[in-house]
Amino acid sequence: MEFLQTIWTALTTQNEQLSLILCIPFFFVDAIVSMLLFTTILDIHSTKKRTIIYVITISIVAAITRNLIPDPYGIFINMLSLVLLVKFVLKTSWLKSFIAVFIMYGIASVSELFLLKLYLTAFKTPYESVMYVPLIRIAFTLSIYLSIYLLYRIIKYGKFHINLDAMTKKNKILFIFTTILGLVAIGTQFAIMAFYSDKMPIVITIISMVSLLGYFIMNIYSILSTSKLDTTSRDLEEAQLHNKTLIILHDTMRGFKHDFHNIVQGIGGYIDREDLPGLKKYYEQLLQDCNRVNNLTALSPNVINNPAIYNVMADKYHKADEMGIQINLGIFMDLNEIETHMKIYEFTRILGILLDNAIEAASECKQKVIHVTYRKEENRHRLVMVIENTYLNKNIDIDQIFQKAYSTKSKETNSGLGLWEIRQILKKNNHLNLYTTKNEEYFKQQFEIYY
Secondary structure, eight states: HHHHHHHHHHHHOOOOHHHHTTTTTTTHHHHHHHHHHHHHHTTTTOHHHHHHHHHHHHHHHHHHHHHSSSSTHHHHHHHHHHHHHHHHHTOOOOOHHHHHHHHHHHHHHHHHHHHHIIIIIISOOOOHHHHSSHHHHHHHHHHHHHHHHHHHHHHHHHTTOGGGSSSSSSHHHHHHHHHHHHHHHHHHHHHHHHHHTTSSHOOOOOHHHHHHHHHHHHHHHHHHHHHHHHHHHHHHHHHHHHHHHHHHHHHHHHHHHHHHHHHHHHHHHHHTTTTHHHHHHHHHHHHHHHHHHHHHHSSTTTTTTOOOHHHHHHHHHHHHHHOOEEEEEEEEEEEEEHHHHOOOHHHHHHHHHHHHHHHHTTTTTTSSSEEEEEEEEEGGGGEEEEEEEOOOTTTTOOTTTTTTTSSSSSSOOOOSOHHHHHHHHHHHHHTTEEEEESSSSSSEEEEEEEE
């Protein structure tokens, strides 16, 4: 009994050192509930191995920075460690890493200040007891983690998450700006509440907290709704392009079905006369129409499975088709891999410029042909996109085409900035390369992404 009494006395008496020691195991709880929260909100998927590495590492870092390094240096080191671990262990973007830290610190601070106000006012517990009496400190800490976990369950049940990847650049900036301002405003308000906790009624505290949080949430909801509208518009545009492709494919197939008997009769005529050169020419013409059907089949969101790339490819394909240009597609990789190795908006800019140039050059030729190929070369650790097109100007200087304002066309119809803009993107990314060659028949651009 005396031993138990001694333990009880130690737990219920102010002891800052003992309070810190007993709270060390809760760093693991903190890491787990915080990770559950921000991965759910930001829709971050992680493997079991990465999760274990993240939880153990951040728990050790938190134990060191909070107990051995004085503030504000400890807080700064802990935040920096969080950003780096989320980025490199959980394999996310820098943007998601920074927002994850804002979410963790923001929600944890709000929970802590609100519960502190509750302990100080409602439970009539002095500040020193909450912070330095081990038993009350443990209860207070568990209350914070419980509130965060309950918030996580509510968010998961409501299937609420923020898809940053689907946002436009404008919406991303607006979201970041709103989030930072909102967290600063909430943190400031709660700091004021904590400072004047003995003078401000609990009812006023709750009303102030709820109204500020409500305003912040409504702003975030408004931004997310706008982002969803942008996504819906993009999906509708993609569906319209795909529908156009299906209509052309359907009409072409109907034509083949209707003319099949005539096609076979034509082949029979050449065979009866044993006219092999004529049959070969007839076959080549027939093959061109067959290739057109194959290309239309490949021009599908299921094959070109990246929405941004599909929209550019479909738009340029139909543009070329209207000009009588044949585009042959060859896709031998998962196009979503491109997005993991470079910014997709930069890739689509490069793709659009190269296709525009290829269409313009091929349109001048008697034989209007463009070949587009995507492939993955695992032995060389690179993704490759090749665009080849027929061209008329055999004297084009491939060493000068990337110069600013250089163009083979008149200044009124062409700015000459397209390839120069590509060169600027390449300069910013040392793992990208564009290799330009030509022969008597084709002008070739080979874009390479190394990983």
